[in-house]
Amino acid sequence: MPANLSASEMERFEALSSSKRSYSTGEYVYRTGDRFLSLYAIRGGSIKTRVLHEDGREQLTSFLMSGEISGLDAISTDFHTCEAVAMEPCEVCELPFSKLEELSREIPNLQRHLHKIMSREIVRDQSIMMLLSSMRAEERLAAFLLNLSQRFSARGYSPNAFRLLMTRHEIGSYLGLKLETVSRTFSHFQEHGLLSVKVREIEIMDMLRLRSFVGST
């Protein structure tokens, strides 16, 4: 939802984004190879996106929460290069991209907003590249948890206690680690009093020390 729009501009944008749909857990929002027609804005709940590679490898590329946008990678190829799956019951708005382009030609603030969203995705990817290329397992997991914490917090939930919607395998796929390493690292954090981990229920006990982990190598 772009800021800085006048009432009438906002109205036109709302009209474009009116087709909201509910998805149940595990349901696909789009699949690899689908024709690219729309971006998808998460309005409630959360989804994950996954890239399937030729050689059978799969990788999770994002965990998206309300207010975030999915599908930007497909603009370049006209079909989706990854697939998006609901991690819990959720609400997703479909934004027909050609209409979005049309409207953003008329509303400079919307245009700028769209560009910022795409650029933010590039910055986010770069920070993941840095995580993958130079952090150790403990740093990666700490960074991951702090990122979730911050995003939960921004949405009015507790930054200290939350439930993970993904498996150890999925966390590992996202962080470039094997599931056993993820599990062991959770255990280490718990032993050191940084977290309380009850399988998927996470409570951050010592936020400062967890922060000090990231970028300490």
Next chain:
Amino acid sequence: MPANLSASEMERFEALSSSKRSYSTGEYVYRTGDRFLSLYAIRGGSIKTRVLHEDGREQLTSFLMSGEISGLDAISTDFHTCEAVAMEPCEVCELPFSKLEELSREIPNLQRHLHKIMSREIVRDQSIMMLLSSMRAEERLAAFLLNLSQRFSARGYSPNAFRLLMTRHEIGSYLGLKLETVSRTFSHFQEHGLLSVKVREIEIMDMLRLRSFVGST
């Protein structure tokens, strides 16, 4: 240089991209923290971009050649989050972003082109994330060399023989490896008859076998 523009549209775009400048090796095109005003289009030669992190870590995020665009990450923050340095004498066009936005509001094909460029960057980043998270040293270096080969080839140079403009340290920084590992992996490839490596001069002796390395784990 966008395709599908009419002669007059092309003319207007040319006007916008007319401020070409030469850079000598090692010269900065922009620095971290610089106000974001323009994108930069490489017209000849090549540049590298580098992110400097708070904790002193640095990472190379791209090696760009003619026809490629730099600076997309800065749109979201209004200042550059990385720095760009010439790797050899080169020619770079400055594209004032606000003018680019203005023009792309009037020329849908230009707008679409800009969106595709940004999206392509996202796709590129995702493939690097996959490289970093799931490939071993040999696969990473093979993928890197094949990527360079393909891009040289697309520009009319030999796909089999080329000169690296970067140090082992920089390759390592880009691929998430230490320079010694990069060096050793080059040596392995040479021992196995895949490459001839004379420090920075690379000749690919067995393209097929090199390809079969990528995605073989």
Next chain:
DNA sequence: CGGAGAGTTGAGAAACCTCAAAGCAGGTGG
């Protein structure tokens, strides 16, 4: 000719992975 930066190579250490076994939790059908 000397120095500095870049590259190569070796040996040992550290981090992570693989394989394997066992424990848990949630859902289903009897």
Next chain:
DNA sequence: CCACCTGCTTTGAGGTTTCTCAACTCTCCG
């Protein structure tokens, strides 16, 4: 309502890969 699956998670032991530290070589340039 319980027993039993099934899929997820934890933990251990041993193997691999990559890193670290160190010495040495090479090349280029002044």
